[in-house]
Amino acid sequence: FDSAGLVQTAKKDAFLVNLSASTPSFARELSAVAIVNDLKVVEAPLVVEDVTLEHAFASADNLFGFVAGEEPDIAEVSPLLDCIAKTWHHTGVSGSAQLARAAITLQTASQLISCLEADALYRANSADSATTIQNAFDLGIVTERALRLLGAVRTERFEGDYTVQICMTELVAALMAADDVELILPGAEACMHLLELLAVIGGSDMSTPALSLVYGEESLCAKHGLDWTRAEKAYADEDEECDHDHSSEKYSGGFGGFSSN
Numbered sequence: 001f002d003s004a005g006l007v008q009t010a011k012k013d014a015f016l017v018n019l020s021a022s023t024p025s026f027a028r029e030l031s032a033v034a035i036v037n038d039l040k041v042v043e044a045p046l047v048v049e050d051v052t053l054e055h056a057f058a059s060a061d062n063l064f065g066f067v068a069g070e071e072p073d074i075a076e077v078s079p080l081l082d083c084i085a086k087t088w089h090h091t092g093v094s095g096s097a098q099l100a101r102a103a104i105t106l107q108t109a110s111q112l113i114s115c116l117e118a119d120a121l122y123r124a125n126s127a128d129s130a131t132t133i134q135n136a137f138d139l140g141i142v143t144e145r146a147l148r149l150l151g152a153v154r155t156e157r158f159e160g161d162y163t164v165q166i167c168m169t170e171l172v173a174a175l176m177a178a179d180d181v182e183l184i185l186p187g188a189e190a191c192m193h194l195l196e197l198l199a200v201i202g203g204s205d206m207s208t209p210a211l212s213l214v215y216g217e218e219s220l221c222a223k224h225g226l227d228w229t230r231a232e233k234a235y236a237d238e239d240e241e242c243d244h245d246h247s248s249e250k251y252s253g254g255f256g257g258f259s260s261n
Helices: 024-036 071-084 096-124 130-138 144-154 164-180 186-203 208-215 218-223 228-241
Strands: 015-018 040-043 046-048 063-068 087-092
Touching: 015 024, 015 071, 024 040, 024 096, 024 164, 040 063, 040 071, 040 096, 063 071, 063 096, 071 087, 087 096, 096 130, 096 144, 096 164, 096 186, 096 208, 130 144, 144 208, 164 186, 164 208, 186 208, 186 228, 208 218
Parallel strands: 015 040, 063 087
Antiparallel strands: 046 063
């Protein structure tokens, strides 16, 4: 929006196609400012279907998205969108695609945590969760995504294009969308704290199944290049520099309530 930004420098009638996750309020603001500047905005946040793939963004078949904006504008950029993702779901007015994206993000975060914690419980009891998860899938309790996550954890496939950092960015957008309407989402905030913890100990560039490592033994973490002393130092430094309660801060810091892991 500033003097060097796209809104100010783009030519008249240019299309601004936003593929990233943001908040509905930002999408509406962008649309309003673009109209004043004779630009056209298409809101088209992407969703990765299988986050466990090494090259998760390489194929349109592994991507879908939501699209909002003026129908003529959407129609004009559809050939471009169809090259990027296999399916686009039209949601209506500005902001609606980002709202749908945020809802999907919250579902994904919940499933990630529930799947990994169920597996962690089995591992802590020296047992294999595969049969139980498969049974839950057969009963419709868990999805195919959960099976893929578990498969990646079991084979220790923790590298991929859909990284912890990307997941955190999407979750921040969803949490900010909730904050805009004064809604508190404890489950999503807990997931965010765990992802931040993984990033602090060196896992920001790993794929999301690597979150299972924070529930495991320190030796397994070390095997994959994670260092728990980074967390000890980071949070010790926070305590030294600040005199307020970090546990109440939104979306960052405050790991005092975690278990001995």
